[in-house]
Amino acid sequence: MKKGMIKKILAVTIVGVMGLGLVSCGGKKDAKDKLSEIKEKGKLVVGLSADYAPYEFHILDENGQDKIVGFDVDIANEIAKDLGVELELQDMNFENLVAGVSSGKIDLAISGMTPDEERKKSIDFSDIYYTAEHGMLVRVADKDKYKTFEDLKGQKVGAQMGAIQAEIAEEKVPEANLQLLSNVNDLVLALKGGKIEALVVELPVAQMIVKNNPELTIGEEKVKDTEGGSAVGIQKNQEALLEKVNATINRIKEEKLLDKFIIEANELAEKQK
Numbered sequence: 001m002k003k004g005m006i007k008k009i010l011a012v013t014i015v016g017v018m019g020l021g022l023v024s025c026g027g028k029k030d031a032k033d034k035l036s037e038i039k040e041k042g043k044l045v046v047g048l049s050a051d052y053a054p055y056e057f058h059i060l061d062e063n064g065q066d067k068i069v070g071f072d073v074d075i076a077n078e079i080a081k082d083l084g085v086e087l088e089l090q091d092m093n094f095e096n097l098v099a100g101v102s103s104g105k106i107d108l109a110i111s112g113m114t115p116d117e118e119r120k121k122s123i124d125f126s127d128i129y130y131t132a133e134h135g136m137l138v139r140v141a142d143k144d145k146y147k148t149f150e151d152l153k154g155q156k157v158g159a160q161m162g163a164i165q166a167e168i169a170e171e172k173v174p175e176a177n178l179q180l181l182s183n184v185n186d187l188v189l190a191l192k193g194g195k196i197e198a199l200v201v202e203l204p205v206a207q208m209i210v211k212n213n214p215e216l217t218i219g220e221e222k223v224k225d226t227e228g229g230s231a232v233g234i235q236k237n238q239e240a241l242l243e244k245v246n247a248t249i250n251r252i253k254e255e256k257l258l259d260k261f262i263i264e265a266n267e268l269a270e271k272q273k
């Protein structure tokens with residue numbers, strides 16, 4: 001064999017080995033099976049932003065202890081039950097949930113999260129478990145002034161940071177002056193205090209806020225959820241876990257449990273007045 005040829009073979013082999021190294025690194029990350037990890041540690045860590053009644057919110061239980069409840073929490077409980085592990089909730093800012101899932105800090109995000117294209121670049125989603133429209137909250141005193149998104153032209157409009165309602169507001173309100181905050185409760189305070197003129201949120205949340213804040217009301221115009229509703233966020237390429245989560249969602253649908261969960265969550269949220 002000629003010297004040149006040997007060099008070539010060597011070079012190809014080295015590149016090949018390097019390539020394999022890269023593949024196996026990438027492969028290793030995916031191969032770290034979340035489902036087995038959850039079963040080994042005996043608990044499922046679910047991240048949520050508990051500022052979103054009736055999806056997830058804080059209450060004081062009968063012993064005066066702070067507790068996170070809501071129909072997303074009920075779904076999380078069912079998933080943990082089906083996996084045979086304990087449930088641990090991690091309350092965090094909504095805008096940090098996607099990173100939490102993709103880095104593996106939390107096992108799942110169950111937080112009324114819409115599986116939109118941007119998020120799908122970093123995480124996977126379960127089947128949709130719930131759909132809702134979006135609406136705008138305004139002060140009762142302004143209800144004739146602000147009926148449509150168009151009426152809010154150039155005004156300060158609030159939305160949750162990292163939530164699709166920020167995009168909806170941007171799209172629907174001409175020359176919107178967007179005011180983004182991490183916590184929906186702070187946005188409600190800003191609206192009541194006149195710091196913003198309207199707040200864009202999912203309709204079931206808006207309805208709950210109005211029940212607990214009679215000085216607020218829902219504007220006439222609503223927005224359909226074109227992206228498809230709420231789904232559970234899961235780390236990419238975790239097929240086994242995804243299958244389990246979808247199986248539980250299916251069971252919840254078949255047993256018609258979600259309606260029951262929603263009614264209970266609404267009752268709990270109203271009691272907190």
Ligand code: ARG
Pocket residue numbers: 048049050051052055056094111112113114115160162163164165184202
């Ligand atoms: N559905 C909206 C979104 O995915 C808002 C969800 C907000 N959830 C919450 N728990 N604050 O962007």
